[in-house]
Every structure is written in C-alpha cells, then in structure tokens.
Amino acid sequence: MRSPTARVPLPTLLLALLTVVAIGCQREAPEETGSPSDQPVDYAPEDTLVVTGTLLDATCHAEMETQGGDPSTCEGDYVIHGYPVGLRDDDRDTVWMLVAVPQSLVDYLTTHVRVSGVVRSRGVLVPQQIDVRDGDDWAAVL
C-alpha cells in the first residue's frame, strides 16, 4: 500500500517546500536599515545625551537603504526642501530624527558632528548644540 504522500507529484511537493522556505526566510530576514528597530534602547525620553555621528538627508537615506540604492548619492535635496535631517549614531545602530530647521543644517550634511541634546521620544533628538571638528577641537555651529 502506498503512503498518502507518495500520491503527491514530486514537482508539487518541491514547490510547496520552496514556498515554505521562502516564508521562513522572509520572517527571519533582518529589517532594512531604513526601517524602525524594535531593539531595546539605552536611553529614555528627557535624557540628555551627547551623540557623535554623521548628519544625513534622512528621507533620501531611508529610500536608498530600503530600495537598495547607494546612500552616498544623497545630496541633500530633500533637506533643502524642508524634510528633516537625520543623525547616524556612531555608537548605536540607529538614525536619530533631529528637531531642527532642516535648511539650517544643509551645509553640514555628511559631516561628522557632536550633538548635545535631549531625547524627545524614541529616535527623536532635540539638539541644544551641534559641534563640528576644528582640528583636534570641536567648534559649535548650532
């Protein structure tokens, strides 16, 4: 007597197996960089932080990273038009959204900066001072 599975055509079985594997891969794959993270964070609202990192055009970078493009081609067009500026944190695997007038930071996009600020919510930082490198020192630009 043949087992029930023996009656299923082999191509159908293979297709079903591939589909299940594809689902598994999709669920286990890490989220794109431009997507939010559910990982625990080491700060809380109202904390005062000093963050070093790189200023970037958050909108462009999110689009490039989720679509597989090259973020280094982002030239700040969104920021010039008023879209928010992001800060890629050197020490945390995150990009902060900065509460600042975007156009005021256009000249410092892609620049390594030190931002002193207060956490508003998860991923949202209100800068109180932004410094850029001036030789071995930091110079305030905001």
Added chain:
Amino acid sequence: MRYVTHFFSVALVAVLAAFTFTTDNPASVTVQGNLVDTLCYGDAVNMDMPQAAYNDDHMVPGPDGEMMEIPNCATACANMGIPVGVNEGDAPGGQTYILVTPANQLADYMDQEVRVEGTRVFDGGIKPNTIEVKEDGEWKEVEIQLMM
C-alpha cells in the same frame, strides 16, 4: 483519489504563496494624535509642562520668570520649518513621531487631531502616505505636495 490529493496540494501551495505576498510590511503604521510643534513641545515636556506647548498657543517663561502666552506659536514654528510631529493619543506625553514632510505644508493644521498613514522612517519618523484632519467629526485628507 490521486487527482483529489493533487488538487489539495496545489491549493496549499496557492494559499502559502498568497500568504507570502500579502504579509504586512512591519514598517507600515497608522498613528492618530495631535499635530504638534516638536521643538516647543519638546522643551515643554522637558520642563514637565507638556500642556504648555501642546496646542497652537504656547505658554513660555517670560523675562521676569512668569509664564506668558505666545499666540499661534505652533503655526509660526511650522512656517519656519521646524519639524512637525504627531503626539500619539489624545493627551500630552505620548510617543512623538516626526513627520517626514516639509513642516510649512502642515502649518495650517497645527493643534488638530490627525490620522497619519505611512511608513516608519528609522525609529522616530513617519513618511506619510496620507494625512487626515478631523473636521466636524469627519476625517478630511490634507493635500500635501511630496517630493517622493
């Protein structure tokens, strides 16, 4: 019997495939709350007075230390380009999301109840697909011009 088994196998594959392609994007969100000026509101929260900058008119410390009212402050800040946010929920103190859109396009809607459907951008932003404001109990879509 062979054809029945075959039929159910194909049906199983179809269901699994459909499931694969309709799984929700984890970054898609719909957030409902109040449209706030993120700078003043953030400062007010830090002073433990979130209500002081939750609405369009803000209360700020004056030169003599007394609180003074700045009418239409949220509207003015949005017009200056300070990022606009949604304070989730119906009271101050909720999670604040930065709306990834030019702030001045939302200046006329500050301090209004909004419903935003869009995509999370990093941890603290939402790239809106639609923004609706509640007017006379009805949701009305706000027309914004996006570069995206």
